[in-house]
Amino acid sequence: MAYVPGVALLAALVVGCSSGSDGDAADADSKPGSPTVSAAPPGKYRTLPEACRAVPPGTLKDLLPGTAELPQDQQEKVFQGAPSVTYDTDRKVGCTWKAEAPDGSRNLVIDFERVVSYDPAVSDDDRARDVYAQRENAADLPTAAAPHEDEKKDKEEETAKKDKASVTPSGTPTTPSAPATDASTGGGSDTDDLRPRVLDHLGDTAFLDDLLTQAGSTAQHRTVSVVFRTSNVIVTVEYTEQPSLVTEVPDSKELQEKAQALARTLAEGLSE
Template sequence: MAYVPGVALLVALVAGCSAGSDADDPDADSKPGSPTVTAAPPGKYRTLPESCRAVPRSTLKDLLPGAAQLPEDQQEKVYEGTATVTYDTDRKVGCRWKSDVPDASRNLSIDFERVVSYDPSVSDDDRAREVYATKQEAAALPAPGGATPSETPDGPASSSPGGKPAGSPSGTPSATPSGEPSGSTTGTDPDEDLRPRLLDELGDAAFLDDALTRAGSTAQHRTVSVVFRTSNVIVTVQYTEQPARVTEVPDSRELQEKAQALARKLAETLSE
C-alpha cells in the first residue's frame, strides 16, 4: 500500500486529540471511592423576632410592677422599651425595659442572637453550640465536685474545675440565693435549689445564673440571667431588681421564677 503523508498526519492528530480529551474531564483525576464534600445544613432560623414586641404587655406589667403606678403616658413609654443598638438586625436584636419607683427599680432585657457559620463544613447549629458553650463556661456554674458543666455537641457535660462555691450565686460567697444569711431557712424551701444551674426542658440547652452585688453604699441589686439555645438562635433574658433600702435584699425565688417563665414564653414563640 502506498504511503500518503497527509493521511498519516491526520491520523496522528486525531489520536492525539483523543488521548488528551481526559485532561478536560473534571472527573478524570477523581480517585475511585473518594468522599464527596457537601455543605453543612443551615440553621432552622433565618430571621429574628422584633425584640421590643416579643414580650406581651401583660407579662411586662408583671415583671415591672412599679410601672402601673406611673401616669399613663409614662407607662406607655416604659412598656414600649428601648431597642438595643445593633448594626445587623438579621443577626442580633434586643430590647430593654426599666421601671423606677420609690421603693425599688426593676430592669428587664432580652437579646436574640442568630448564629451563622461561614465554614461550609460546620453547620449553623454546631457553631451555635460553640457560642452557647462559651457563654455557659463564662458563667462558671457550680457543679458537684467543683466541676463546671459546659455544653458539648452531645449535650451538657462536666469539663473544667473551679466552679463557684456550692450554695452561693455568683458574687455572693456569704449569702444564700434568697439573700438570707447562710444557715437561715426562714421563708425558703430547703429542698429547692436556687443556685446557678443548668435548666431542663428549655430549648436545646439552657442555664440560669444569679448574681447579688453591691456598689459602694447603694442597695444590693440582684440580676438573674437565663440563657438558652434553640437550633442556631441563642436567647438571653436578664432580670434585675434593686430595692431603695440598703437593708433589703431582692428575693432569688421570685426573680428566678419570672425570668424562667419569660424565657419559656420566648422559646415557644420561636418554635411557632
C-alpha cells in the same frame, strides 16, 4: 483507479484524528480534578424577631410592678422599651425595660444573637454551640453533688429535724418549726435548688445564673440571667431587682421563676 490510494490515505488520516481526539478526552476525564468541599448546612434561623415587641404586654406588667399605677401615656412609654444599639439587626437585637416603684426598681433586658459561621466546613449550629459553651463556662456554674450524696444528706437532715422537733430537753413533745429560708439566696425553702445551674427543657440547651451584689451603701440588687440556645440563635434574659431599703434582699425564687417563664415564652416564639 489511480485516485483510490489517495482516498484510502485520506480516510485513514480522518480516522486517526478522530481516535486521537477521543483518547485525549478520555485522558482528560481520567485526571483527578480539584477536591470538592461540601458546605456545612446553614442554621435554622435567617432573621431575628423585633426585640421590643417580643414580650407580651401582660408579661411586662407582671415583670415591671408599679407600672399599672402610672398614667396611660407613661405606661406606654415604659412598655415600649429601649432598643439596644446594634449595627446589624440580622445578627443581633435587644431591648431594655425599666420600672421605678416606691419599694424599688426592676430592670429587664433581652438579647437575641444569630450566630453565623464563615467557615464552610463548620455549620452555623456548631459555631453557635461553641459560643454558647463559652458563655456557660464563663458563668462558672457550681458542680452539682452526686444524686446519692444529695439523698443521703436530705435523709440525715430530715431525721435530725424530726428528732429535734419530737422532744425538747425537758422531754415535752413539740411541733416542728416552719421550713427555714435560705438567707444566701433571699427566699425559698431549704428544699429549693436556687443555685446557678443548667436548665432542662429550654431550647437545645440552657443555664441560669444568679448574682447578688451591693455597691457601697446602696441597697443590694440581684440579677438573674437565663441563657439558652435554639439552633443558631442564642437568647439572653436578664432580670434585676433593687429594693429601696438597704436591709431588704431581693427574692431569688421569684426572680428565677419569672425569668425562666419569660425565657420559655421567647423560645416558643422562635419555634413558631
